[in-house]
Amino acid sequence: MIVAIDGGVATGKSAVGRRVAEALGLPFVDTGLMYRAVALAALERRIDVADGAALTALAHGLKVTTEGRRVWLDGEEVTDRVYEPRISEVVSRVAKIAGVRLAMVAQQRAVARGGVVMAGRDIGTVVFPDADHKFFLTASVDERVRRRAAQLAARGEVADTDAMATEVTARDRMDSQRTVAPLRAAEDALVVDTDAFDLEGVVAEVLRRVRG
Numbered sequence: 393m394i395v396a397i398d399g400g401v402a403t404g405k406s407a408v409g410r411r412v413a414e415a416l417g418l419p420f421v422d423t424g425l426m427y428r429a430v431a432l433a434a435l436e437r438r439i440d441v442a443d444g445a446a447l448t449a450l451a452h453g454l455k456v457t458t459e460g461r462r463v464w465l466d467g468e469e470v471t472d473r474v475y476e477p478r479i480s481e482v483v484s485r486v487a488k489i490a491g492v493r494l495a496m497v498a499q500q501r502a503v504a505r506g507g508v509v510m511a512g513r514d515i516g517t518v519v520f521p522d523a524d525h526k527f528f529l530t531a532s533v534d535e536r537v538r539r540r541a542a543q544l545a546a547r548g549e550v551a552d553t554d555a556m557a558t559e560v561t562a563r564d565r566m567d568s569q570r571t572v573a574p575l576r577a578a579e580d581a582l583v584v585d586t587d588a589f590d591l592e593g594v595v596a597e598v599l600r601r602v603r604g
Contacts, residue, residue: 393418393507395602396515399529400575401563402536402543404586404594405511408529410460411595413509416602421503423512423519425463426456426496427487428474433465434486441482448491456499475547484563488570493518513567516578525602528577529594531586536560 413420541551
């Protein structure tokens with residue numbers, strides 16, 4: 393079984409995906425971590441994030457693996473580093489490169505044998521257009537800022553909510569307007585407004601649909 397969970401930044405897709413995967417006894421893959429890992433590799437190797445050819449070559453030579461919230465880059469765990477502000481600033485620019493996406497999509501499809509719950513922005517439209525179940529999560533900017541601030545607070549960081557609101561809006565615009573694999577709901581996806589539910593409520597709704 394393949395369950396695709398898509399949505400914009402901070403819509404709760406990763407938290408929901410982890411819970412759903414656990415309930416179904418399936419592995420969970422957060423594809424956002426994979427693109428963050430590529431962005432980290434680019435910055436550490438001093439590759440210009442505007443150089444599509446260089447980023448494509450880099451991505452095709454990387455092995456990125458994830459497990460829950462953790463991510464490894466060529467066998468080295470880089471979980472803490474992929475959440476650094478410098479990565480957040482450039483990850484959308486890296487992820488919009490066609491060659492980068494092709495490289496990561498190939499790895500994403502490879503790990504899905506035997507079933508998976510996968511979260512991202514193009515799972516139901518590009519990675520697994522024939523997924524057994526597709527969901528697209530939405531949330532207001534205010535709610536997403538609140539969630540992101542809580543995530544930062546959990547890591548001991550202070551959030552600038554005004555700057556975060558601007559960032560969320562900009563990320564949505566960039567992700568939805570990119571030429572390759574833009575952020576959008578698949579025609580056959582169930583759209584879930586997560587403002588109307590807490591985490592457990594969203595998980596319950598997804599599981600009800602999957603098991604129904």
